[in-house]
Amino acid sequence: MTAPHAIRVENLGKQFAGVTAVDDVSFSVAPGELFGLIGPDGAGKTTTVRMLASIMDPTAGDAWVTGRHTVREAEKVKEDISYMSQRFGLYPDLTVQENIDFYADIYGIGKKERRERIDRLLAFSNLTPFRQRLAGKLSGGMKQKLGLACALIHTPAVLFLDEPTNGVDPVSRRDFWRILHQLLEEGVTIFVTTAYLDEADRCHRVGLIDKGRLLACDTPANLRKLMKSNILEIITTDSRKAVALLREKLTGESISLFGARIHVTTATPEPTASRISSLLREEGISLQSMREVEPNLEDVFVSVLSEERR
Template sequence: DPTEGAARVMGHHTVQEAEALKEEIGYMSQRFGLYPDLTVLENLHFYADIYGLPRRGRDEKIGRLLSFSNLTPFGKRLAGNLSGGMKQKLGLACALIHTPRVLFLDEPTNGVDPVSRRDFWRILYQLLREGVTVFVATAYLDEADRCNRVGLIHRGRILACDTPDNLRGLMRGTILEVRTPSPRRAALLLREQREKESVGIFGDRLHVVTHDAGETSTAIEAILRGEGIELQGLRAIEPSLEDVLVSVLEDEGKR
């Protein structure tokens, strides 16, 4: 039982009506939680048995899920022999076997190749069109940007929750994108000499948050030139959700 408080999902009390609630929700874990020594079809039938789906109409339901997840040609393949992307699609199909109205996905594309990630999100968009509510926990903020609403969570606490565009509005100041072949060295220099500004490394580029873009741009050029570091590009950009999260966390640290 919870230490305090109460919650309802789809009108069901999460403690008092837990069994009824299970019929309304689906869950897919981050790790592959199916049976590797069973085939794709056997896994789906196993989950159908768990949820008590009647035999009548079951094959049709499973056939639709296989088609929906692009797994029809792999029905007789052992789950353990599937690629990472196919395993995730099978996990999603099993989570949908009882037609839930709410779906919880725990980092569903973690470790999956970019093409499979894209295909997985296409499937999620189709579920949304069919009226399914989907909750996605993800560390990929470019994926979070695909969602209708995003909650930024740190150490178990929601720091902000809104649409992606509104969350970007939380960003104070201008972000300057700095391109240089020596991003780490450049970041160290800028942090030493521009202490009032936030400097973050994003791949092979730097993001510098400033309240005076003109003055800061001039200073960046002078600092890098003075240390013999090539400046390949410097421009103002729109903030990403990752920029917003870093900014919100920094604000939290100042409180």
């Protein structure tokens, strides 16, 4: 495949009965790239990935995958890609082996090649001991890995993953990303959507999507530079109360809570810091630490979103 882009999207849009799910989205993904589409639930991630995988027709714009048009050459696109939906379609009443065999038959994988591939995929996903187990009896993480194994039974040029690690335990999540990085080494282009912002940091490039609109699209490092403001990280004894207080008093700044840590995004760190100290003191909340930190992707996201929504 010599197309300059693995994926090219131009002014893509999708309306469902008057509701705009995806609105005028354009971007491209280079071959061999790991691209992450990040956004909250209902942002339009799934609709976008379905349109790219040629299983849903857009209502506006065009998309090409490996140089082929997703509507006019849908069946060709399908031969070049793998797609794993949020709930990968496994047959719960078939065994692990039968599920993989079925997809191997559908993709027309020859008998000799198949045995070797299946052995490798099962080993790769630590599923070898479970060959004869019914897919419905696997844990959530194992189901996702089996789904990936089925999706990879043929060698796709582009792999589309829709929230592959949603609801998966941390160990399986790590396994899963390890597998994805191995695939990158084999030259597969990967397009992944996720609501986990920490996973976005593992991507080469990230697109931020909200309410169907692509707000930003760049490398994680460049996205951080988007932040014109600074981040103050505060740890207090009563973070919930502190957040409520700060949200009430500091109207110019955006405040978000990550576990016990409060991030205050501000253009003027010094005066804000002293204001915060006095506010907390007045309310009798003890401040354990306050320091300026590098923005993480979540901060970027929150900041971009709040600018957009303003």
